[in-house]
Amino acid sequence: MPGGKRGLVAPQNTFLENIVRRSSESSFLLGNAQIVDWPVVYSNDGFCKLSGYHRADVMQKSSTCSFMYGELTDKKTIEKVRQTFDNYESNCFEVLLYKKNRTPVWFYMQIAPIRNEHEKVVLFLCTFKDITLFKQPIEDDSTKGWTKFARLTRALTNSRSVLQQLTPMNKTEVVHKHSRLAEVLQLGSDILPQYKQEAPKTPPHIILHYCAFKTTWDWVILILTFYTAIMVPYNVSFKTKQNNIAWLVLDSVVDVIFLVDIVLNFHTTFVGPGGEVISDPKLIRMNYLKTWFVIDLLSCLPYDIINAFENVDEGISSLFSSLKVVRLLRLGRVARKLDHYLEYGAAVLVLLVCVFGLVAHWLACIWYSIGDYEVIDEVTNTIQIDSWLYQLALSIGTPYRYNTSAGIWEGGPSKDSLYVSSLYFTMTSLTTIGFGNIAPTTDVEKMFSVAMMMVGSLLYATIFGNVTTIFQQMYANTNRYHEMLNNVRDFLKLYQVPKGLSERVMDYIVSTWSMSKGIDTEKVLSICPKDMRADICVHLNRKVFNEHPAFRLASDGCLRALAVEFQTIHCAPGDLIYHAGESVDALCFVVSGSLEVIQDDEVVAILGKGDVFGDIFWKETTLAHACANVRALTYCDLHIIKREALLKVLDFYTAFANSFSRNLTLTCNLRKREWFSMANAL
DSSP: OTTOOOSSBOOSSOHHHHHSOSOTTOEEEEEETTBTTOBEEEEOHHHHHHHOOOHHHHTTSBTTOGGGOOTTSOHHHHHHHHHHHHTTOOEEEEEEEEOTTOOEEEEEEEEEEEEOTTSOEEEEEEEEEEOGGGSOOOOOGGGTTOOHHHHHHHHHHHTTTHHHHOOOOOHHHHTTOGGGHHHHHOOOTTSSOOOSOBOOOOOTTOBOTTSHHHHHHHHHHHHHHHHHHHHHHHHHHTTOOOOOHHHHHHHHHHHHHHHHHHHHHTTBOEEOTTSOEEOOHHHHHHHHHHTTHHHHHHTTSOHHHHHTOTTSOHHHHHHHHHHGGGGGGGHHHHHHTHHHHTTSHHHHHHHHHHHHHHHHHHHHHHHHHHHHHHSEETTTTEEOTTSHHHHHHHHTTOOEEEETTTTEEEEOOOHHHHHHHHHHHHHHHHTTOOOSSSOOOSHHHHHHHHHHHHHHHHHIIIIITTHHHHHHHHHHHHHHHHHHHHHHHHHHHHTTOOHHHHHHHHHHHHHHHHHHTTOOHHHHHHHSOHHHHHHHHHHHTHHHHHHOGGGTTOOHHHHHHHHTTOEEEEEOTTOEEEOTTSBOOEEEEEEESOEEEEETTEEEEEEOTTOEEEOOGGGOSSOOBOSSEEEESSOEEEEEEEHHHHHHHHHHOHHHHHHHHHHOOOSEETTSOOOOOBOOOO
């Protein structure tokens, strides 16, 4: 389904994305500024690696990192950190914190409040960099009695990557300068889930591929492409050197339009492999450079301008005349947008007829070239009376004459008459009519006619004999898609579903169809035998099995048993996976996208790729009630397994059950309610 996802899409220019712009090596936390003690709602992988804590261990802890304080942590610094949070200010500190294994480490800690569109502080962003290498070597229980050189050596050993990660910063540039946070913090945009739900936004210089202007422009390019496909073979075959200024100007204008199209392609969105609309300028440029740029550039070179000069060598002129054929690469522009053109039923028939006429035109140019090559024997300088050109010249009263003074043959039919006669012959041959008034006589002409009749029979049978079949095949999925959309629209109208909910339903259907292309996964799996179905399911769930340590000790049989029980669901922004109070009957693994966990109208966690939420069924005997809402922030792919199915596998594979229970850590346990007090944000 052309067009990609519509409705709510992943935000592209939010403040958070501008903050996290450059480096994926940074370490940071996000804390909720609306709740007392500012609990952590998100921690990236860099912080988990730096601190030694698992993400689930950090969630709901204080953003002040009080859980990492120790006996050597400076009390005054602790008080300054808390005052910074209390006053919702930006600040930076050098603070001594302790890893999970109680190893002391010096950190450069930066705190920055994040405000929403109402200028209300909703989040705190805390970034950390290891600066142990540049501090006085730490003396703790493990290093007592060591010399200063020995402690320095240990600090250097533990901080090899610090020099690469640390960028010197000026504290005065950080405080109260929110607009430069993106430069100072140097975070990567791929590590923070998008927080806000926003309407689609694109940069001002980016053109949406489905907008009215781009659709009109594509049809203009289609028309000019057919113009090129007609004129290039004609000019090459009939050796028409562009001395006509009007034609030269027209061809130059066409070349300029195609060059403009190249520029527009560098600024036009496209549909990504996941069905999402890509509007990032860098990704657009890279995609175009890797695909059609070279072909488009070769087809736009100004070959006519070189041939327009009178003093150009004949050999060079012939070369550039032949290179005009490269312009036929412009037909690739039609091929890449064929799905777009085929959306319209009338366009399909028009394109098929145009293709038939285009083939006839090309064959007519070749037919004339054969006659022009054979009509005059250049070795003996005599006319070949059995050539079809000679017979045509006699029949229309324009015979060839030999100019004795110049020593050349003159006369013969005009080029317009020659082209019309050639096209007439190829059309009658392709349609298998063949009146016989123009017929091949030489061996080369007969061989070409045989090949042309073979091509003609295939084209005629394919295009005209199976038009109905072609329509059915091209529109099978499209008709099913539109039928489903019409049924949904009728349902929403009949039951007067509110506008907001109706838009969510339509957005979900469109995005899901874009992802699945109308393929029913369950139906396909039901066709396969049990063994093959299990192999396919293991492949479909490979991201879950590879990323989570809980599955590392599972045997092949255990993984296959689990894989067939997993289900994949696709969620649109705003969809609620769990409502507060519902039974938690499934374990959910986030494969892509981001979600928020909302308890009492407050965000208590933001979940992203690799997180797990649900309930610890294998440790509880009763079914839990969800204590919070779980809502999708972006388009999400979740792999879920039902409680009964998971317990059945764990009961059978007892060895795996012990490993699974020990190694699986829930990022968000919906059975456990978080208790907090509200804070008054500035």
